[in-house]
Amino acid sequence: MTRILATAGTEFRIALRNRWVAIAMILMALFSLVLAAAGSAPTGGLGVDRLSVIVASLTSLAVYLVPLLALLMSFDAIAGELERGTLPLLLTYPVSRAEILAGKLIAHLAVLALACAVGYGLAAAAALWADPAATEGLPAMVRLFATSVLLGATFIGIGYALSALSRRPSGAAGLAVGLWLGLVVLYDLGLLAAIVADNGGWFTLHGFPVALLANPADAFRLYNLSASEATAAAAGVGGAAATVPVWQSLTSILLWPLLALALAVAAFRKVIP
Amino acid sequence: MTSTLKISALTKRFAEVAALSDVSLTVAAGERVALLGHNGAGKSTMMKIILGLIPATSGQVGVCGAAPGSAEARRQVAYLPENAAFHPALTGLEQMRHYLSLRGESPSKAMELLEQVGLGHAASRRIGTYSKGMRQRVGLAQTLIGHPRLLVLDEPTSGLDPVSRRDFYALLDGLAARGASILLSSHALTEVEARTDRILILSKGRMVAEGSLADLRRRADLPVLLQVIPREGAAEAVAAALPGAELRADGLVLSCGQGEKLAMLARIAALGDLVADLDVAPPSLEDLYSHFSKRDGQ
Numbered sequence: 001m002t003r004i005l006a007t008a009g010t011e012f013r014i015a016l017r018n019r020w021v022a023i024a025m026i027l028m029a030l031f032s033l034v035l036a037a038a039g040s041a042p043t044g045g046l047g048v049d050r051l052s053v054i055v056a057s058l059t060s061l062a063v064y065l066v067p068l069l070a071l072l073m074s075f076d077a078i079a080g081e082l083e084r085g086t087l088p089l090l091l092t093y094p095v096s097r098a099e100i101l102a103g104k105l106i107a108h109l110a111v112l113a114l115a116c117a118v119g120y121g122l123a124a125a126a127a128l129w130a131d132p133a134a135t136e137g138l139p140a141m142v143r144l145f146a147t148s149v150l151l152g153a154t155f156i157g158i159g160y161a162l163s164a165l166s167r168r169p170s171g172a173a174g175l176a177v178g179l180w181l182g183l184v185v186l187y188d189l190g191l192l193a194a195i196v197a198d199n200g201g202w203f204t205l206h207g208f209p210v211a212l213l214a215n216p217a218d219a220f221r222l223y224n225l226s227a228s229e230a231t232a233a234a235a236g237v238g239g240a241a242a243t244v245p246v247w248q249s250l251t252s253i254l255l256w257p258l259l260a261l262a263l264a265v266a267a268f269r270k271v272i273p
Numbered sequence: 274m275t276s277t278l279k280i281s282a283l284t285k286r287f288a289e290v291a292a293l294s295d296v297s298l299t300v301a302a303g304e305r306v307a308l309l310g311h312n313g314a315g316k317s318t319m320m321k322i323i324l325g326l327i328p329a330t331s332g333q334v335g336v337c338g339a340a341p342g343s344a345e346a347r348r349q350v351a352y353l354p355e356n357a358a359f360h361p362a363l364t365g366l367e368q369m370r371h372y373l374s375l376r377g378e379s380p381s382k383a384m385e386l387l388e389q390v391g392l393g394h395a396a397s398r399r400i401g402t403y404s405k406g407m408r409q410r411v412g413l414a415q416t417l418i419g420h421p422r423l424l425v426l427d428e429p430t431s432g433l434d435p436v437s438r439r440d441f442y443a444l445l446d447g448l449a450a451r452g453a454s455i456l457l458s459s460h461a462l463t464e465v466e467a468r469t470d471r472i473l474i475l476s477k478g479r480m481v482a483e484g485s486l487a488d489l490r491r492r493a494d495l496p497v498l499l500q501v502i503p504r505e506g507a508a509e510a511v512a513a514a515l516p517g518a519e520l521r522a523d524g525l526v527l528s529c530g531q532g533e534k535l536a537m538l539a540r541i542a543a544l545g546d547l548v549a550d551l552d553v554a555p556p557s558l559e560d561l562y563s564h565f566s567k568r569d570g571q
Contacts, residue, residue, distance in 0.1 A: 006374030010360075010367065017362035085358035089415075092324045092352040093375045094344055273326050 003095045007103020008110075015073065015111050024069050024111055028119025031061050036123040051127040051137025055144050058123060059224040062116070062148050063217050067155040067184055069115065071176040073108045074159025077101075078268055079172040088273040097268045101160055105153065105261070112152040113145075120145055144224050150253050154216045155180075157260025164267035184217050209244045216260075219252035276301050277423045277454035278323065283332035285318055285478075292318045293478045295332075300454045302422070305445065307465040308458040309562055310475035316458040317355065319475070320425050323456070324352055337422050348376075351421035355428045357412025361401030365392055365411050368400060372415045386414045389444070391437065405432040413441060417448075424448065426457040442468045465558065472558075474565045482565040486558070493564045495556035496528035501541055502550040511547050515540065524550075 015021055035057040081087040090100065124141050127134040159176055166172040191211055198204050212218040226246050278300040285293040293315045300306050310316050321327045322334060325342015339345035359368050369383035387396045390410040400408065409432045416424055424445075430438045445455055445468070459465045465472065472489060474482040482489055502524040503511040512520055518527040529537045534553075541551060556564075 002377065003375050006371055006380075010363065010371045013367060014360055014362050084360065085354070085356065086360060088321070088324075088326055089352060089354050089357065089412075091326060092347060092350065093372070094347040094377075095375050096344075 004099050004103045004106065007095070007100055008106035011104050011107030012110060015107060020073055021111050021114065024073075024115035025118045027069070028065065028115040029122050031065060032058060032119035032123040033126065035061055036126040049127075049134045049136045050131040051124060051134035052140055053137075054123050054127050055137055055140040056225060058120060058144060059221055062144065062151070063221050064184055066112065066116070066148050066151050067180055067217055069112055070108070070152045070155035071159045071162075071180055073111060074104075074156040075163050075172040075176040076169050077104050077108075077160050078163040078271060079167055079169045080163075082167055082271070082273065083169055087271075091273055098265050101261070101264055101268060104160070105156055108156050109149060109153055112156070113149050116145055116148045116152075120148075140224070140227065143227055147220055147223055147253050150257055151216060151220045153257035154260045157257060157264045160264035161260065161267040164264065164271050167271065183215055187215050188218065209248075212244065213248055213252045216252065216256040219249045219256070223249035223253055277304075277337055278456065279333075279335040280319075280323070281333045283319070283322065283334060284330050285315075285322060285327075286330045291478050293322075293329075296475075296478075296480050298473060298480065298483065300423070300456055302452045302454055303449050304471065305449050305455045305469045306457070306471045306473060307469040308456060308473050308475060309465070309558075310458070311566065314475040315478040316475055317427055318478075320352075320427055320456070320458070323423075323425055324350065348419075349422040351416035351418065351424045353412045353416050353424070353426045353429050355431070356405075357408055359400045359408065359411060362399060364397050364399050365403070365407075366396040368411060369396075369414060373418055376419050378419055382418075386417055387411075389417065390414045391440065406434065406437065409433060410437070413444070417444070420451070420453070422453055424453055424455045424457075426455065428459060429457055430459060474562060476566040482561075486561075489561050489565070490556060491531075493556065493561050494531060495560050495564055496530055497534050497556065498526060498528050498554040499537060499541070500552040500554070501525045501527070501548055502552075504547055504549045507547040511544060514544055514547075 036054055038057075078087070081090065091097070120141060124134075124138070127137070158179065159172075162175040162179065163169075163172045166175055191208060194211075195204050195208060198207075212222055222244050223246065226244065226249065276299040278298075280299070281297045283293055283296045284291065296315075296319065298306075308316050308319070318327070322329050323336060323341055325336075325340070325346060334341045336346040337349045339349075363371070365387055366383050369386055370380035373380045373382055373386075384393065384396060387393055390413050392407060392410050392414065395403065395407060400411065403411070409429075413429065416426065430441060433441060445457075449455055455469075457465075457469075471483070471485055473480060482492070484492070500523075501511060501515065501518065508520065508525070512518055512525060515525060515527060518525040527537070538551075538553075541548060
């Protein structure tokens with residue numbers, strides 16, 4: 001445990017020096033505030049509190065930003081150590097590869113959690129200031145924060161795995177961007193295209209919900225939209241939230257980090273320094 | 274007494290290329306062993322196998338009685354890689370504190386270790402601002418953490434100035450006196466000469482010679498070089514008296530076997546004041562090294 005915490009401490013310090021902490025916090029704060037300001041318009045007609053609406057908007061934001069930040073912080077984790085030549089020495093220390101990854105994960109997740117806390121906190125504060133009834137939306141906000149951290153853990157784990165597989169930072173960066181584009185952007189477009197082509201057949205009824213649950217980003221969106229009952233304020237894939245039970249999307253959100261980290265450890269074990 | 278490091282019939286192949294073939298050696302506690310060889314002779318490969326970073330193709334390696342790379346072995350082995358590298362954003366002190374924590378030692382010893390290698394003044398500067406020699410010293414400092422029973426040092430003195438080298442070898446002497454075994458590779462043959470108990474010469478992945486410097490000298494039986502500097506105008510006379518001597522700009526150079534050395538010295542001394550000066554150069558480690566490497570068909 002000392003070794004994991006020591007690694008986490010050092011990695012957090014590096015993230016601080018590399019300005020990752022500042023970049024992530026400013027980015028989340030800016031986007032959240034913009035959403036909080038823009039999202040205040042439609043509340044009246046929907047009959048829900050202001051914070052719940054903001055949670056719905058923040059969910060759509062987080063589904064893009066959290067995986068992006070997670071991948072940006074993690075793609076260098078192993079490939080960077082290989083390129084700098086720091087990995088061989090590290091691996092002669094009495095610390096296991098899983099412990100090294102656990103330490104890095106804690107640090108990177110802390111940066112991400114900090115950024116989310118600042119961003120969501122600002123948005124919540126803005127909502128509460130404008131609408132005292134918005135306290136009703138607080139549980140939804142807490143759920144959003146917790147699942148954002150889990151989503152982050154998933155993509156950080158995937159980032160480590162890509163970093164170990166590609167062994168060069170440039171290659172890992174390319175893979176990370178490709179993966180982000182694929183899972184977060186193109187995946188939904190593909191599903192929509194499939195639904196249109198399927199025209200109400202088997203895929204729409206059975207394949208589509210499974211396909212949504214299989215993607216950690218979609219599971220995150222489904223869970224937050226259906227749990228906060230704010231589907232009315234959301235559009236696109238969010239509309240499917242009503243058809244998938246909450247426990248299923250929650251299970252997907254909880255399982256993905258474990259799967260991603262197992263992948264990362266397996267890939268790291270194969271790296272020969 | 275069990276040996277700290279025991280290697281028998283070690284072979285490592287990378288695809289079709291044999292990096293190491295049938296290498297055997299043991300290193301006892303407190304022994305300082307130097308590994309010599311060309312670039313690509315297999316020195317670094319052997320070290321990485323000992324550290325458990327890469328697997329051997331065949332043969333046995335025992336590190337402090339454990340398998341290389343096992344948690345047990347890693348606790349007792351310290352490593353200094355060739356061109357030691359660290360994260361540039363960390364300070365020397367932070368990096369040392371991290372390494373201490375990983376070995377289960379108190380991070381508060383970091384400053385003491387850095388001072389031991391002469392880096393106390395730069396401890397709170399980022400490693401990114403360090404020179405190569407300074408990074409190398411951070412590398413040395415981290416090998417001193419805990420009480421390793423085996424130190425594996427790949428080119429430990431590269432990038433160090435002569436004074437730092439002397440300090441470094443003094444540190445190693447202290448460690449060896451406390452029972453640590455040291456396996457180091459070096460290109461600076463002259464310093465290895467004075468500072469190690471045993472020399473191993475690797476060539477194309479084979480162990481071509483092993484022994485103390487005196488052993489190797491005797492076995493190689495290389496000629497001794499004598500440089501005779503004649504008095505002004507006496508070069509012709511001295512050359513005539515010493516058949517076989519080669520006349521060079523700075524004097525006459527002649528070589529003789531170890532056994533004939535004293536007889537030759539007597540003949541030169543007999544020339545009296547025709548001779549202004551005399552230098553005797555025993556075969557250097559460089560000569561021995563190329564002798565043993567060549568014998569292997571290079």
